[in-house]
Amino acid sequence: MAQPRSGGSGATLGSLSWVLNAYAITFGALLVVAGRTGDRIGRRPVFLAGISVFTLASLGCALAPNLETLVVARVVQAVGASAQIPTSLALLLATVPAERRTRATRSWAAVGGLAAAAGPVVGGLLVEVDWRWVFAVNVPIGIAALVAGRSVLPKPAARETGPLPDLLGALLVISSVAALSGALVQAPDWGWTSGRTVLLLTVAAIGGAGFVLRSLRHAYPLFELHLLRLPRFGAANAGSLVFGVAFAIMLLSNVLWFQEVWQWSALRTGVALAPGPALVPIVTLLTARAAQRFGHGPLVAAGGLLFTGGMVWRVCFASVTPDYVRDLLPSQLLTGAGTGLALGTLVAAGVHALPQHRAATGSALVNSVRQISATIGVAVLVAVVGSHVGAASHHDFRSVWCVAAVLGLATSAFGVHLSRGGGSGQAVSATSKEPEADAQAPANAS
Incomplete structure (x- = not known):
């Protein structure tokens, strides 16, 4: 499989992890800024600007001559993506009545699951030709989305006023998470007590x-x-954090297991990974009525338990001798169903705890936490299995799967907390920074 090179040599897992983490860190740190910008100057123009930046950056990724340039292009790509995610959900919520917002939010999340299902297969096929096509394929899609968006997107009025959020705060988040990720990724080579790690x-x-x-x-x-003092909003964000770490560990460890331990091709790996992500949108849509009837908490709790079951299956049955039906397929089905229950529901629980005019900001907060957690998950995996994953032992993989299983249980615990908080949730006042209860949150929250 062709890979970007750094300094004339093949890139290690540690260096390639920055292709993922540079994107995730920047994306997570700028989501709130982009969400608030959308609330203030208009979701439609911010969304379309995000598509433009993402498309141009994708072209830059495809043309990158080395790993360092690719990482920089990924940072720019993340800037464009950060403008799309919160504003896309806000644009969707602006077109549906209050009683349908839970279903709309979970459907929005299901689209991401559908993309995740197709991604490994399409990506594996493209990588078989050249890794650059993974990024180049975004260019015609981005152009088509930009043309369609200018024609069909609604134009809801911007409601936020005042300055944008603290940009220095965004830089502090980027530096803090990047430093933590760098320490976790490099510590196996540098040493945990070395001066650089410290x-x-x-x-x-x-x-x-x-x-x-x-x-x-x-x-x-x-x-x-102060929004985290809202019980449901705080629990949803905490659940998103722990589940995001677990999900990143699960997804990347499966890819590494197939390609580095079983020595499967990228295309074969993509096809093998497809069943789990394919279940995400299916489960999300099939449980829409259950979410309306029972609330967010029970679905999150059940999703965390199913995800844990999938990781425990890997711990018990994974073998260095390829056996897909016994090893990965049952785990994929369990984690896919668990993700379908938990992921979109956590997003819905967080967004719906805030008033409608904070929809973009609220979804940005929840998704920002998810992106930061993905960075941490990738870094933890690299720290445990090492930069040269081919030399990683079966024991190392079992260790990270155990970590993911424990985090799945923690997700269930936050689901129980959401259940105890009731199905309706709370909203925060539009004019005050102090949280307040709102018995009419289902009708008023976004």
Whole structure:
């Protein structure tokens, strides 16, 4: 399989992880800024601008001559994506009545699951030709989306006023998460007590502490931490964090297991991985009425348990001798069903805990947490199995699968918390920074 090269040599898993993490870190840090920008100047123009930037950056990725250039292009790509995600959900919610917003939000999340199902197969086919086609294929799709969007997207009025969120806070998040990820990825080679590892961990701690302080004191913080005091919003974000780490570990470990341990091709790996993601939109849509009837909590709890079951299956039955039907397929079905129950429901629970005019900002917060958690998940996996995954033992993979299983149980616990909070949720006042109960949240929340 062709890979981008750095300094004339093949890239290791540690260096290639930055192709994922540079995107995820930037994406997660800028989601709130983009969401608030959409709330303020209009969701439609911000969404269309995001498509334009993402499409141009995809072309840059496809033409990248080396790994370093590819990482930079991925950062720009993340800027464009960060403008699309929160505004796309806000545009959707602007077109549906209040009583249909839970179904609309979960359907929106299901589209991502459908893309995830097709992604491994299409990506594997493209990589068999050249890895550059994975990015080049976005260009005609982006152009078509831009043309269609200009014609059909609604034009809801912008309602937010005032300055944009704290941009220095965004830089602190980027530096903190990047330093933490770098420490986890490089520590197996540098040593956990080496000066460079300690320095990165120190930068991560200082950046994180500085971000929290600015968020508490700034008039327009990047993350409005007071929103986390809303029980349902806080629980949904915490659930998204732990589930995101587990999901990233599961997904990347399966790819590495197929390609590095079983020595399967990229295309064969993509086909083998498809059943799990394919279940996500199916389960999401089939359980729409259950979400309306029972609320978010029970579905999140059940999803976490199913996901845990899938990871425990890997721990018990995975073998270095290829046996897809016994090893991965049952695990894929369990984790796919669990993701279908938990992922979109956590997004819905978080977004619906806020008033409608904060829809883009609220969805940005939830998705930002998910992206940061994905970065942490990738870094944890690389730290456990090492940069040279081919030398990783079966024991190392079992260790990360156990971590993912425990995080699945933690997701279920947050689902139980959401259940205890009731099915309706709470909203935050549009004019005050203090959370308040709102018995009419289902009708008013976005």
